Amino acid sequence: MTRVVITGMGWITPLGNDLETVWKRMCNSESAIATIDRFDASSFPTTFAGQVRTFDWKQYVKDASVHRAPAMNSQFALGASRQAWDQSGLGNFEGLNLDRVGIYLGAGEGVLDFSAHSLIDTHSWDVNDGKINPVEWANYASENLNEWGEVEQEPNMPLWHVAKEYGLQGPSFNCLTACAASTQAIGEAVSVLQSGDADVMLSGGTHTMLHALGITGFNRLTALSTFDGDPKKASRPFSKDRGGFVMGEGSGMLVLETLEHALARGATPLAEIVGFGSSADAYRITDLHPEGRGPAAAIRNALEQAGIDPTSSIDGKPPVQYISAHGTSTQENDSIETKAIKLVFGENAPNVPVSSIKSMMGHLIAAAGSVELITCVMSIQTNMLVPTINLDNPDPDLDLDYVPNIARESQVDCCISNSFGFGGQNNTLVLKRFVQEH
């Protein structure tokens, strides 16, 4: 099978906008969760989030006028992809055939202008009919909505912006499978490379739902933490008193390349993607399958593709040395994910460190998986495991090694990254330290 390596990566996150800063802060167990100041959320059940605060997308593009007025998700994507592209060195590779460079993103929709929409919707409400007057609604919309802002709502717009920035003209896809999107995008991008349809794929995710309607939606679902205390303590994956996820935002992007193409141009592989597993729960709209059927299938399929027996050992140690968990900090996810890991790894499970960076930066929704995969690459490069912070009150039913509170030095040659989406899509990637000869 065609080998696929990562040759560039970048991220825009609530903890910072470059690889080194964010990595250092995670190793220092820092939290980026703070009071929301993008809109006045003080009366909302949830008042805090992992917010990207100091970021100017124009610093990351050649000519801002090409992009007109990108929505925030596209801005994040442009920032993260610039870092990845530059690190890969592809910008300086004169032999690059752009028809053979594709893009597969897991990008969310643009940011809804809640202020304008709430005005339009309420002003066009017909009290007598108990519904909107569509004629008045259309008139108010024409007066109050930014037309280009509505165009930027389409989930494939980040794809257009990024492809345009680098002239990418190969296969292009955007998927949106909620919280699993960017892991799924990367897995499918690997598959595109293995099918021979491209030499290089830029892949990852970008998303923000940090706006009034986004917070509203998740508050109504009772999926968000309403922690009453220091926001930095709010995201508590695997803790007994975990109370829901904390919203984050941002983007993670990676340059994926066939090994043959990377080596031919003298690129340095950062890690190798050796397995991808995908499954659907096909169970319920609101609940995960109680036995973790879907997540376990995704993990198992990914390891099988990688040729790894999860119950085996290498020099007395499990064949996987780190799991980047989906770890949302909801009661259900963390319990089911733990169950799925145990199902797959058997007696090895307690010896495989598992952590959730959502404890530090919140849940980046569609972008979460790509940022977490970059974390895995950094773990392999530095032999460090980032912690699950706020794990002061362990759940007795969750008895794996969650790397509580403090980063840990540990040899990491192989890791997996899990992402599970609302709606039952489950995706897992397997990553290995790059070794030229298997």
Add this chain to the structure above:
Amino acid sequence: MSPKDESIVISGVGLITCFGVGIEPLWKAMLEGRTGLHRIERFDPSGFTCQVAGELDEDSFKVKNIVPKSHRKATKVMCRDTELAVGAAADAVQSAGLTTAATSDDPPTIEPTSVGCHIGAGLISAELNELSGALVTSQKENGSFDLAHWGSEGMQNLSPLWLLKYLPNMLACHVTIVHNCQGPSNTITCCEASSGLSVAESRRVIQRGDAVLCLSGGAEDRVNPLALYRQHCTGRLTKTDGTGDMKTVVSPYTTDANGTVVGEGGGILIVESSTSCNNRNGTPWCTVEGIGCRQSFADSPLDADPHAITSAVNKALNEANCIPSDIQVIIPLGSGIKQVDDAEREGLTNVFGESLSSIPTITTIPYTGNCMAGNGAISIGVAAMAIKEQKIPARLGGTETPGIQAERCSQTDLAINKVLVITPSEGGQCVALVLGRINA
């Protein structure tokens, strides 16, 4: 045979359009040259410059009637887009002769973990009456909106599961639950290219051995004030109050083409390995012989790029191991958006040269409206039907379409071995598929 060498067939077609559920009502209308476009009735469209759409009579399709009893409660959290996908999936499963969890208590035809699901979706627009009904509870006496009240009380007037209606992956989510598909499932969100790209992904998933059969396609509802307005913002809609001749309201490739209209609908195709289809004595409609996917380098996401179209078509032809003259029929997007029509014509001319004008096209949007994420599935379904029936349906639109055979005409019989389907999308994705006659 290794999965990567598997040939792929379409073994079932399920469509839902303004003509109703199934390929048959659409095909019949197309043979008769009868458009489904009319002035919007679901809401008063007088405030919009485009007041025409391909609208499905709400009474003719009730999703509750086609889901198993166990899933009936969940229909309350389906948006229209999801209802359309669930309707098309039921039709596709029936068309392919499959037994699934939805059709009977008998064992399924295919092991659930080997059934994938790839359903293209759009930016789902909220039902305004539902959202606005909650928002007005936070309106101040002076008419302004009180965000503080919304946060503390107003939002309680939204259903707890409100958000789940509008996640694009809910189309696939409901379909996978109804039919118990536990293989890979994805939601491609690339506007008009979504369905074609979903078929591309289904093929890839089967050929890498992760499934043997996939429910694949897309669906979208644009007959909603917010969705219609968003299309208006692209400048791609024609201006019409619905009083003119509906057969020419969308006139692809004419010199005076001035825009498109929206629709609601889509399709689910059963994309299957030929081995699986043979083993279960299924009847394939056509083969998927080649697929090409490319990204536009146009200056605007609203423009199409002739180079991307040419490149995607060449890739699809190359994979199908055929030359341009092997193609008997082309189903382009044919939206009536002048810039996109022109790019399609130029991109196709780069491949077919002057012979382009002698290859008949089939254009679906003048019948159904542009169903965006569902559009490609409708085109592929019609292509499969044209191959099966060896027939070109009537075309609507204008009388002169320079350089491309897309002018108004009646149905004709034609020997069809290979059909090219192309969908360039808003946002710049382009997918081309070559479909072939079985045993041609």
